[in-house]
Amino acid sequence: FLGLETPSTESLRECRKLQNLRGDLAESVRTIQEAGLEVMSGFIVGFDSDETDIFQRQFEFIQNAGVVTAMVGLLQALPRSRLYRRLAGEGRLRSVSRGDNTSAVFNFAPRLDPEFLVENYRRLMCRLYEPRNYYRRIRTFLAAHRMRGPPEVLTWRDVGAIFKSFWIIGVIHRGRRAYWHFLAATLVRHPGQIGVAITLAITGHHFRLVAAGL
DSSP, X not given: OXXXXXXXXXXXXXXXXXXXXXXXXXXXXXXHXXXXXXXXEEEEEOOTTOOTTHHHHHHHHHHHHTOSSEEEEEOOOOTTSHHHHHHHHTTOBOSOOOSOTTSSXXXXXXXXXXXXXXXXXXHHHHHHTSHHHHHHHHHHHHHHOOOOSSOOOOOHHHHHHHHHHHXXXXXXXXXXXXXXXXXHHHHHHOXXXXXXXXXXXXXXXXXHHHHHTO
């Protein structure tokens, strides 16, 4: 899991995530993927340095880098943090954060309009986990990913989960056509990674439900 946070260099400086400025983030992600690992990452919107295009920039970065599991949240000012102290000094705190950055509620007054931020945050999450966009990220990941070691041996429980996913995602869900197209393409281009593809598809179904409930 990597805290990539944002593609905005200004916002990275604001939150003092200076290590993320030492190289190309997308190239770093690809290097890890080529080593046989999946990159899961957290992203944040709502920094004072963010401009109105931050949602599109986040979307494009996540898609192009093939970060399949992208956990995006709204910035929260946590007690005893540098951000909390700064906002308190500026009179911008509203409440104490409960630590849930997917609650679609700010505990401080952001620089950009909060309604704009919350609405576009919800849109970004739904857009990221829309079936075609999500499966496109998996394909980008699989193209870079290098399997290490022998493939895992499936248990009967695994087989049951796979067939259950075929029914739920491939028959009941509205994104079923994109799902079967994705699996077919994976069998042609990356047959040795079909198990990884199915597992990630199941994960994506969960995140679609989360995004829809924001």
